[in-house]
Amino acid sequence: MSKKICPAVVVVVMFVLLLAMSGFAQEPAAEKSKQGSEAEIISLPAPQYDGWISVEKAISLRRSVREYVDSPLSISEISQILWAAQGFTRERKDPPRMWNPKYEWQGGLRTAPSAGALYPMEIYLLAGNVEGLTKGVYKFIPKNHSLKKVMNVDKRTDLCNAALKQASVEKAAAVIVMAGVYERTSFKYGERAERYVHIEVGSIAENVYLQGMTLGIGTVIIGAFNDKDVKSVLQLPEDEHPLAIMPLGKMPKAAG
Ligand SMILES: Cc1cc2nc3c(=O)[nH]c(=O)nc-3n(C[C@H](O)[C@H](O)[C@H](O)COP(=O)(O)O)c2cc1C
Structure with missing residues (x-):
């Protein structure tokens, strides 16, 4: 005697199969960038002003x-390098006269010169092997x-792929990415x-x-990388444009 299969069972089995094919086959959800106030803040050790x-x-x-x-690199070494890149060298409470009000004035003059003191560069750090910093992507906050x-x-591996597979990016203990915000400088200088x-x-x-x-x-x-890919790997905000990548790692004795 042949057994009849209940239509409700067929529907349930098909539903479960569909779920398995769609849901479980999906890539894990991509890590979302946290640029807002929910992001963790890590204070860096004070930089040295002499060497x-x-x-x-x-x-x-x-x-x-x-x-x-x-x-590994130490967090003090990272602190020193980031200070050299964009750290403060003098307090300046008020922004320059032609400051784009869309952005926050951070309150100081910095280690590198900047047209009109408008400081258009955002500095990201990809930490891979840094004592005192968990792996991840960080934004340097000069103020x-x-x-x-x-x-x-x-x-690091995704960034390496975006940088035409240049191995230095993947091998580095940490990597700096500089992203320019043109709107900060064009507010005063236009096309220049x-x-x-x-x-x-x-x-x-x-x-x-x-x-x-x-x-x-x-x-x-x-300088050789795919702009769109770097932007996508780091989930940069619309107005931040990647301009340079700098891997960082302890030098072999013969180099330098
Ligand atoms: C604008 C610019 C882009 C560069 N891009 C790359 C790059 O994509 N990959 C790389 O390995 N080196 C890159 N370099 C480094 C040069 O290859 C390097 O400065 C040059 O060979 C001279 O060597 P030196 O820096 O040791 O004096 C770049 C340098 C500049 C200034």
């Missing part, structure tokens, strides 16, 4: 370094020398702003190179 090596020596030894020793954690995942923002990347990068030299940390300024 053991002359500026002439650091300039003469500077080289682009693309291979690193597989050892209180701190890091805001914007992503909880290690994005693009040139000014690009000049500023160079100044900041040289500070990172030279500060790295004093700490035995190697870096290279990387």
Whole structure:
């Protein structure tokens, strides 16, 4: 005697199958960037304002370094490098006269020159092997020398892929990404702003190179990458445009 299958059972089985095919086959939800007030803030150790090596020596030894020793960087070293990039060197309470009110004035003059003191650069740090920092993506906040954690995942491999698979990006203990906000500079300088923002990347990068030299940390300024991919990997806000990548890692003895 043949058994009849109840239509309700068929519907339930099909529903479960459909769920399995759609839901479980999906990629895990992508990590969302936290740029707002819900983000974790990490205070950085105070930077040093003096060092053991002359500026002439650091300039003469500077080289682009693309291979690193597989050892961690300390949070103090990261603090020092970020200060050299965009840290404060003098308090200035009021913004310049031509400040775009859409943005927050952070309250100081910085280590690298900036057209009109408008400071269009945002500095991101991808931490992979840093003592005192969990893996993830951070934004440097100059006004209180701190890091805001914007992503909880290690994005070095994705960034490496976006940078035409340049291995230095994946091998580095940490990676800096500079993103320019043209609107901060164009509010005063109009079309000239693009040139000014690009000049500023160079100044900041040289500070990172030279500060790295004093700490035995190697870096290279990387300009070859896919803009859209970098923006997507870091989930940058619409008005932030990636302009340079700088991997950071302990230098092999022979380099530099
Ligand atoms: C605008 C710019 C873009 C660069 N892009 C890359 C890059 O994508 N990858 C890389 O390995 N080096 C890059 N470099 C580093 C140069 O290759 C390096 O500065 C050059 O070979 C001279 O070597 P030195 O920096 O050791 O003096 C770039 C340099 C500049 C100034």
